[in-house]
Amino acid sequence: MNRRRFLGFAVTGVAGATLASSVSYLPWSSPEKTAGVQRKEIPTTCEMCVNKCSIIAVVENGKVLKLNPNPESPRSRGMVCARGNAGLQQVYDPARLKRPLLRTGARGEGKWKAVSWDEAWDFAASKLSEVKQKHGPQASIWSSTESFAETFFKSLGLAFGSPNVERHPTLCLASVNLAYSLTFGTVPSFDLANAKYIIMSGANRLESFIMPDTVDLIGSTTDRKARLIYLDPRFTVTASKADEWYALRPHSDLAFILALINVIVTENRYDKQFVSAYTVGMDQLAEHVKPFTPEWAEVETEIPARDIRRIAREFSDAAPRAVYYAGRRSSWYRDDFHMRRAQAILNAIVGNWDRQGGMVPNAKITLGELMFLPWDDPQAPRVDDMDKNFPLAAKGDGAYLKMRENILAGVPYPVKAWMVHKQDPMNALPEQSKTLRMIEQMDFIGVIDVQMSDTAWYADVVFPESTYLERHDPIEMLAGIQPVVVMRQPAIAPLHDTKPTLEIVQGLAKRLGLSQYFDYTVEQWNEAQAKDLPIDAPLDYLRKHGVWSPPDGPKYGATLTPDHRFGTESGKIELYSARLKQFGYDPLPVYTTPSQPPPGKFRLILGRKAFFTQANTTNNAWLNTFQPENRLWIHPKAASGIGIRDGDLVQVTSAAGSIRVKARVSEEIRPDCVFTLHGYGKKSQWQRLAAGEKSGGCDAEIIETAWDTVSGGGAFHETFVKVTKV
């Protein structure tokens, strides 16, 4: 391009700005130079992952230009990650959902008709009523994932009469939550900002998603010289920053932890005062761990016994500023719960409970509640039969995979309608062929989302929710060592014919004869919730600041009083759990040597990247550019054994299915494991960048169905795959 042509461009640009203020955004004009620009900064809350960081939306002439961190939030630590920054793409993506859609072709064919909201609501309500009439209200599933407005969607399902509200934890951290709940009566946070010694199993906190723990961990390992011991079959970013990384044999974390306990108990390194004052079951534990010596664990884990012994000593020396970090991440194995329990027990006996640098029960801020008309509790039992299958698990969350098995088997009753709120079970659940079979047997599927997810792709009606930068949501309290209350308010008016969840729910409720239960606005909801906050005009404060946190900072030790009752059956921290025994489970964690992949096969392991939120953001153009396709990580030795070179197309086959991806031959993974990133090979053609074979393969097609037997949480590392060159 020569100078003359460039000048021509510039002149056109200026003219455009003068003539049409609505398109005054010039891609190359510095904003501050443009006359008459209205610059607004609106504090709100991110929704690109579940961490809910506080952000400030910079808006000029009705366009969001930039999302900056809100320094007032102690939770988001003054940062916005790559996904948070790429939130603009969610709003301005030309392929986002813009208006309600009705399916016109076969399911998954991608033929849609844009309809009015009335038509979409009428259609969905008539289908839901039909199912209710034929099969009863329990014949409907209401699937949702964590979001501020999830409560409205769940309420609609329950008011409709279905017991089958199916939430995300059993695809996430159900086993962690249950293990810590049964040990401490609550799920604590880990004070990584102040810990001196941190052990972490596979949680890949520096990469799998960016949250306060990420910031604290990197700060601790660099500025504050904390020691990080990291266990993972894969060389992740966290492994690369750890002081010691062990590529342990998969599924042997529990052996490692039991050996740590063994050393700490036999060498009398546990906190005797704490154990006698606050715990039950030390004698049984001491007896139980006797056989689990470091030498025994070395065989199981491939971690040298001398290192295990040294780590146990260093860990107990650093206590109470020493933690075995609990999660997050999904369950990995069928006995995942027991591995998490062992961590909890190890943490308990070194006395790091409710101490600075240890584990801290989450502080909360009490919010008010809006009084609304209560509905009758659903009559039918849950289709996943939590009482029978997972009697100790959180019943209200359900057990996703057991639910799918039962629906496919038609027990205990037929299920014919599926409503989904901003979740993508097509990708989130293993063994996608089963999810597709479940979809086939539905008389009706309705999806609420901001984008055409793979699940929306198979729906009958798609309700477009306004994006998080275009809507109000209920205010939310986020518990933690430093709790916060956050506000989500629109930075701009909706660009398209979209609505917030509450209005979508109300439209359906009206047609289902359930309006009386949703007779409020989000403003009324928020007023009721905020009214007791100890600040003047709390909602005005939140509108102005986006976040509020108690000014007095973290507190430690409130539960360390002789009369404190823990939320367990005994009122103490339960090293030995009589409750587990009562329900037929091992009261102390029992290790079973895991099966290893047979010759010619590999264990498929999962993991995350810092710029993707599960399968949710792989189609975001600003993020996809960092990794436009997924590949199969395979060790050079393993690869050469089967004649595979870097970049070769390979077929990856399990009992659940088969996909094609390119090989990424790398030292960064054990020779007996392979790994591939989640969220590619999508079915939805509206997810252009992540769809089809050009983007790689869909891991959900090949992960086999398995779950943790106590919590019901999906066990995602139980799959062995065969890898062949195409």
Place this chain on the structure above:
Amino acid sequence: MAERKKRYALVIDSRKCIACRACAVACRAENQVPLAYTRNWLNQELRGELPHLLAISEPEQCHHCAQPACVRVCPTGASYQRADGIVAINDRECVGCRYCMIACPFDARFFREDRGVVEKCDLCKARVDRGEMPACVETCPSKVRVFGDINDPESNVAQLLTTRQFRVKKSEAGTAPQIYYLL
């Protein structure tokens, strides 16, 4: 009292970099950089064999050299240096000759085919002039980059450079680069 001359610089602690790419996306949004280009990037390297592996992740962008070769070779004066040290490009003067791209020892510049001009990091000078941090500095979860005035002995950057060891890249090019990598 005469006002002390400012000299903006970046101090980068690569050990803290978790390769999350927040800086790249923040820059893209702030400076409206199309997908085909980027003003900052990561140099990544993996060394060793399992289990003895070393991963390096090092952010880089325009070094805002004190003796910028790009400014020297620019025939129209489009590339210029501000009094505070920021090296920037005046769009209206740029003829797209790309001499500066050849002169830059760091390959920090790119030619915008769509606009016919050269672009690069300008440390978000509009933000800096408002008293804000450059977007890449502000957004970073692990605070890899520290931005400030090295002529101010109280500044974070000056403090870091007096207390920590550091290196600059390609000092032999004679351009006096102003990104200081902590060792």
